[in-house]
Amino acid sequence: MTPQDEDAFVMSKKSINKKIKLPLNRIINGNCIDIMMSFPDNSIDVIFADPPYNLQLKNELSRPDSSKVNGVIEDWDRFKSFKEYDQFTKEWMAEAQRILKPEGTIWVIGSYHNIFRVGNIMQNLGYWILNDIIWHKSNPMPNFKGTRFTNAHETIIWASKNHNSKYNFNYHAMKSLNEGTQMRSDWHLPICSGNERLKDMDGNKIHSTQKPEALLYRVLLSSSKKDDIVLDPFFGTGTTGAVAKKLGRNFIGIEREVSYINAAKKRIREIISTGDEFLSTTVSKKAQKRVPFGSLVENGLIKPGSVLRGPKNLKSRKFMATVRADGSLLMNGDSGSIHQMSAKIQGKESSNGWTFWHVERKGKYELIDNLRSEFLNVDKIKNN
Numbered sequence: 001m002t003p004q005d006e007d008a009f010v011m012s013k014k015s016i017n018k019k020i021k022l023p024l025n026r027i028i029n030g031n032c033i034d035i036m037m038s039f040p041d042n043s044i045d046v047i048f049a050d051p052p053y054n055l056q057l058k059n060e061l062s063r064p065d066s067s068k069v070n071g072v073i074e075d076w077d078r079f080k081s082f083k084e085y086d087q088f089t090k091e092w093m094a095e096a097q098r099i100l101k102p103e104g105t106i107w108v109i110g111s112y113h114n115i116f117r118v119g120n121i122m123q124n125l126g127y128w129i130l131n132d133i134i135w136h137k138s139n140p141m142p143n144f145k146g147t148r149f150t151n152a153h154e155t156i157i158w159a160s161k162n163h164n165s166k167y168n169f170n171y172h173a174m175k176s177l178n179e180g181t182q183m184r185s186d187w188h189l190p191i192c193s194g195n196e197r198l199k200d201m202d203g204n205k206i207h208s209t210q211k212p213e214a215l216l217y218r219v220l221l222s223s224s225k226k227d228d229i230v231l232d233p234f235f236g237t238g239t240t241g242a243v244a245k246k247l248g249r250n251f252i253g254i255e256r257e258v259s260y261i262n263a264a265k266k267r268i269r270e271i272i273s274t275g276d277e278f279l280s281t282t283v284s285k286k287a288q289k290r291v292p293f294g295s296l297v298e299n300g301l302i303k304p305g306s307v308l309r310g311p312k313n314l315k316s317r318k319f320m321a322t323v324r325a326d327g328s329l330l331m332n333g334d335s336g337s338i339h340q341m342s343a344k345i346q347g348k349e350s351s352n353g354w355t356f357w358h359v360e361r362k363g364k365y366e367l368i369d370n371l372r373s374e375f376l377n378v379d380k381i382k383n384n
Contacts, residue, residue, distance in 0.1 A: 027253040032233035035254045036095035044099045045228035047106040053113045054085045100161045105223050109156045127159040134186045174222050189214050198237050206263045207237045216243040238264025245271050248279040291372050293338045294327025301371045308357040
């Protein structure tokens with residue numbers, strides 16, 4: 001389902017006491033623990049949580065010129081003690097674990113004020129930590145007093161429901177996003193600023209800790225699939241919902257502050273959904289349907305007697321083999337599969353014949369792997 005309806009879903013106390021149908025693409029006004037208690041077991045694909053950091057700020061922050069710094073001073077970030085904060089964290093994380101699907105994952109972001117406590121609680125509850133991502137802020141807020149290092153990063157814990165979870169990770173999509181290089185666990189991204197930062201009529205930030213969409217883009221692209229259900233129990237001004245809509249995921253937001261909900265609704269409503277044809281991502285060859293080379297032969301994409309050539313020199317007879325009716329290759333009186341013969345010709349123990357052999361089509365030599373993709377597309381159309 002493509003996210004369409006972003007109207008706030010207000011839940012009554014009575015409905016909290018029973019399991020409800022998931023309110024897809026809605027923002028629920030209320031306490032996240034109470035709301036999650038009404039969700040069915042094993043119903044959410046991905047959770048992104050940006051909980052209160054418990055910064056323990058006691059005084060207003062000022063710049064050297066005496067101007068005020070708009071820090072986190074809201075009541076939702078205030079807890080009486082570490083014990084109270086830990087209890088709050090245990091309760092919402094226990095509910096999150098219950099409603100997470102067996103193959104689902106959770107992302108929790110925090111600073112040095114809370115992330116170590118969060119990580120300890122996650123492990124005690126049985127979550128299995130997969131990575132800790134370091135969000136390196138390329139434009140951090142300076143330390144105005146000059147009493148500490150500039151705090152230039154936050155930590156994101158990525159975890160599966162338990163040790164045995166077969167979680168989803170779109171490795172090849174992330175590699176493609178990173179220009180063909182394996183993506184690392186340190187992400188260099190700017191903090192939310194400029195036109196992306198939501199402000200009120202007076203030009204003030206609506207939310208003090210609004211996260212950049214680029215950060216959520218990586219989170220959702222790496223761990224979710226199209227039409228998956230993404231929950232954000234601390235929805236704020238809706239960055240998770242905005243990115244989910246852009247990527248064709250369903251979202252559920254939980255937020256207690258009405259002012260944040262109103263800003264999030266407007267923000268998400270203005271997003272124009274991307275066409276489905278552009279939402280596909282790069283997948284591993286292992287994840288694709290297995291196609292024997294013989295299927296290309298029996299379906300006429302490559303005819304018996306066709307000559308295949310290796311990539312080193314398409315004109316050289318040294319790298320030539322002839323296709324037989326059963327899909328095997330004949331070369332210098334010897335025969336074998338496309339993989340066996342490509343390994344033999346290169347003097348290797350093994351080789352991927354799909355990415356070695358070429359066949360002539362319309363006067364040009366084309367990689368046989370392209371014909372496999374063509375066959376899969378035709379087969380998909382037939383089955384539909």
